[in-house]
Amino acid sequence: MKRLQDRVAIVTGGGAGIGQACCEVLAEEGAKIVVTDINDQTGQAVADAINASGGQAIYAHCDVGIEDDIAKMTQAALDAFGTIDILINNAGIELFKNALDTTTPEWERCINVDLRGVWLCSKYALPTMLAKGKGAIVNISSVHAVQTIQNITAYAAAKGGVVAMTRNMALDYAPAVRINAIMPGFIETSLWQRFVALSDNPQKVVDDTNALQPMKRMGTGRDVALGAMFLSSDEAAWITGTTLAVDGGLTARLHN
Ligand SMILES: NC(=O)c1ccc[n+]([C@@H]2O[C@H](COP(=O)([O-])OP(=O)(O)OC[C@H]3O[C@@H](n4cnc5c(N)ncnc54)[C@H](O)[C@@H]3O)[C@@H](O)[C@H]2O)c1
16 A cells, blocks of 8 residues: 555645655655646646656646635645645745845745745645644755855745744644644755856855765755655654754754
């Protein structure tokens, strides 16, 4: 028996990177997947690939910064599969700026997607989970919730907020719904590539980051997705309100 057989899972930002890996890994474990994204082409392609390999998936457009999109996406999940068992709040955007350089619209967009979106997607999925007395939510935060680099103020604030909100909501909705977070370290996705491209010396950023890794490699989307799958499964039945670092040991290190 697969770990998530016939569970219905929504994955936000499922069209690429960590979100795509979450869609694939949860589908491998038998879940029916609602792939959501703002990029309809990549999101639909992820759903199509799951269906082509014998799984079940639909694509539903959803900008997690827009409440009306979240309402429609949640209804699309219920129309297609009749319930919601798992929500992976993965969609997120970066903002590599310090406090002085950040404009008010940039701050609002980052917090709106990375923090408010996690709350709102949860708010729309929770009633279905509470009515059936069971559900699991996994919020993708970041190591920037606890340790950080310069020039990433709004993103760090949002990701710290996700960890605090996870803890708080876990108390409010236990024992029916378990709510946990994951702090990924450096993961090789398009977000990471955009970060590297900001540098005058991209190769040095890659080399320096590789040198930081206790596990001697950067992470993959699948590394994070396997953590999300575990936290979504009944094997994590007594785990709620916690944050799992999936960072190759990065936050364990005090000094080289
Ligand atoms: N890559 C890393 O090193 C890393 C590290 C820690 C945390 N994270 C977090 O993991 C999550 C996924 O990151 P990634 O590296 O896979 O990013 P990515 O940019 O490679 O992929 C993000 C996906 O989310 C979608 N998306 C963007 N804005 C959206 C919105 N408003 N609504 C819905 N979908 C939206 C994109 O279209 C894309 O498909 C993010 O929350 C990110 O902050 C990433």
